[in-house]
Amino acid sequence: MKDSFKDLTTRLVDFSGIITFFLLWEILPRIGVVDGQFIPPISEVLVALWILASDGSLFIHIAASLQRTVIGLVLAIVVAVPMGFILGGVFPALSRQLRPLFRLFGQINGFSLFPVFMLFFGIGESAKVSIIFWSTLWPVLFTTISGVQQVDPLYIKSARSIGANKFIIFRKVLLPGAAPVIFTGVRTGATIAFLLLMAAEVIGASAGLGWLIHNSAMNNIIPRLFAGVITIAALGVFITYLIDYVENSIVDWKQHAGKEN
Amino acid sequence: MEIVLDKVTASGNEKKLNIFRKVLNRVLNILHNGISIIIFLVLWEIAPRAGWVPETFITPPSLVLSTLWDLLITGVLTKHIETSMFRAVIGFILAAIVGVPLGFFLGGGFKLFERIVTPVLRLLNAVNPFSLFPVFILLFGIGEISKVAMIFWVCLWPIMLNTTTGVKNVDSLLIKSARSMGVTGKDLFFKVVLLAALPSIFHGLKTSCATAFFMLIAAEMIGASSGLGWLVFNAQTNYQIPKLFATTVTISILGLSLNYLFTVLEGRLLSWQERPAEY
Numbered sequence: 138m139k140d141s142f143k144d145l146t147t148r149l150v151d152f153s154g155i156i157t158f159f160l161l162w163e164i165l166p167r168i169g170v171v172d173g174q175f176i177p178p179i180s181e182v183l184v185a186l187w188i189l190a191s192d193g194s195l196f197i198h199i200a201a202s203l204q205r206t207v208i209g210l211v212l213a214i215v216v217a218v219p220m221g222f223i224l225g226g227v228f229p230a231l232s233r234q235l236r237p238l239f240r241l242f243g244q245i246n247g248f249s250l251f252p253v254f255m256l257f258f259g260i261g262e263s264a265k266v267s268i269i270f271w272s273t274l275w276p277v278l279f280t281t282i283s284g285v286q287q288v289d290p291l292y293i294k295s296a297r298s299i300g301a302n303k304f305i306i307f308r309k310v311l312l313p314g315a316a317p318v319i320f321t322g323v324r325t326g327a328t329i330a331f332l333l334l335m336a337a338e339v340i341g342a343s344a345g346l347g348w349l350i351h352n353s354a355m356n357n358i359i360p361r362l363f364a365g366v367i368t369i370a371a372l373g374v375f376i377t378y379l380i381d382y383v384e385n386s387i388v389d390w391k392q393h394a395g396k397e398n
Numbered sequence: 399m400e401i402v403l404d405k406v407t408a409s410g411n412e413k414k415l416n417i418f419r420k421v422l423n424r425v426l427n428i429l430h431n432g433i434s435i436i437i438f439l440v441l442w443e444i445a446p447r448a449g450w451v452p453e454t455f456i457t458p459p460s461l462v463l464s465t466l467w468d469l470l471i472t473g474v475l476t477k478h479i480e481t482s483m484f485r486a487v488i489g490f491i492l493a494a495i496v497g498v499p500l501g502f503f504l505g506g507g508f509k510l511f512e513r514i515v516t517p518v519l520r521l522l523n524a525v526n527p528f529s530l531f532p533v534f535i536l537l538f539g540i541g542e543i544s545k546v547a548m549i550f551w552v553c554l555w556p557i558m559l560n561t562t563t564g565v566k567n568v569d570s571l572l573i574k575s576a577r578s579m580g581v582t583g584k585d586l587f588f589k590v591v592l593l594a595a596l597p598s599i600f601h602g603l604k605t606s607c608a609t610a611f612f613m614l615i616a617a618e619m620i621g622a623s624s625g626l627g628w629l630v631f632n633a634q635t636n637y638q639i640p641k642l643f644a645t646t647v648t649i650s651i652l653g654l655s656l657n658y659l660f661t662v663l664e665g666r667l668l669s670w671q672e673r674p675a676e677y
Contacts, residue, residue: 157518158521237431237435249612249646332609333616339528351620354535366529
């Protein structure tokens with residue numbers, strides 16, 4: 138009884154900061170400390186969010202942004218993981234040679250290339266998907282290569298000693314061994330990609346959360362703007378959780394530090 | 399006397415030979431490491447000229463370089479580089495000046511306060527900074543302040559969070575050992591806590607700098623009339639492709655140099671760090 142009470146108070150303390158933050162967000166604009174025109178009280182923001190949700194437009198925008206993110210992500214994974222395995226496992230010398238080039242490309246962030254992509258693909262879906270693709274490709278490629286190379290050789294040798302052929306070694310040793318590291322790369326890539334997507338949508342789109350924000354700003358519908366901001370933040374967190382969920386279902390043998398069975 | 403003179407001349411020749419050898423070694427090393435980049439550049443040069451890719455879409459590096467040169471000479475590029483860098487650096491420095499001390503305060507001081515405040519910080523950090531850019535424009539207009547303010551915002555949260563983490567995670571054993579040797583106060587702070595937290599702080603600085611730079615470019619594309627981001631977008635709207643490539647190359651080079659600068663600094667300041675094996 139005492140323990141659960143303690144847990145509750147711990148929880149309350151942890152959340153109290155956030156609660157205070159939201160309380161301030163409500164009060165300060167109303168009493169005029171912060172200009173209510175520019176930063177509306179959170180109740181108005183929530184109302185705007187509700188309006189967007191109830192006429193369905195919120196979900197259209199979420200779907201648009203999410204779709205671009207997922208397509209770009211999946212494309213990048215589909216390209217980078219096989220390439221990473223081939224380079225890291227089959228042609229290590231080649232991958233070493235290519236490393237400076239790849240490193241160079243990986244540093245050039247997708248947004249600098251956005252105008253170039255727009256040049257090729259016009260102001261359509263492909264330009265935005267290609268930003269996500271580019272931004273996710275390099276982290277996933279790098280982590281795949283290093284993931285493959287850091288698989289404990291003991292596992293590979295054990296598998297060989299049981300007579301496993303290359304195919305089985307790949308499926309049952311290399312792939313699972315590199316998976317956790319690969320997922321780290323996916324997470325990194327996805328975070329950057331989502332960030333860039335918002336910027337891209339502000340510039341050249343007609344749907345999607347980035348567009349929603351830009352449009353709200355242009356038409357001076359501030360509560361809707363903040364509603365969009367909140368949605369974007371929530372969506373970003375959601376994507377991270379999604380990736381974690383996929384990882385946990387695939388990599389289910391991973392031991393989590395500090396958790397007991 | 400003559401023998402001495404002979405000796406001097408002989409080692410003079412030897413020295414020249416050694417220097418020559420060293421330089422040759424260096425050049426060969428660079429070539430060897432950079433061969434993939436060189437091949438890429440060669441392909442980039444040939445492809446548009448040979449017609450593999452439409453020349454209007456992909457400018458060969460030679461043309462890019464000459465456009466770059468033109469822009470530099472006429473001072474156009476320099477002006478925009480200065481504007482962009484000014485905004486980025488000021489925002490970043492402000493964020494560092496505010497963020498690091500606050501981070502120390504949060505991490506070192508009152509545990510309860512820190513536990514309450516950190517979730518809020520994480521929340522603010524999670525908000526996509528670019529989505530707030532319109533808010534900054536509303537608050538500060540389409541001037542310099544809105545962009546500096548956004549850079550400040552983007553950098554502040556990672557810096558603060560990383561500093562707090564760094565301070566919190568200072569091994570208490572280090573502090574206790576130092577205290578047991580009689581180190582107190584200012585010395586304890588500067589020689590033990592600061593150094594122990596430095597890797598985390600540096601990580602915060604490095605990541606926020608990279609994010610800030612490209613946020614700036616993005617912001618300049620939509621809400622500015624000067625700066626590299628504006629220049630790129632302007633080139634694209636006016637379909638001046640060589641200029642587009644030249645500016646993109648400039649932006650990439652700047653971003654790379656910033657990252658390289660931080661890596662070098664990190665290597666020197668944090669030379670005791672062990673790096674995990676990365677590709």
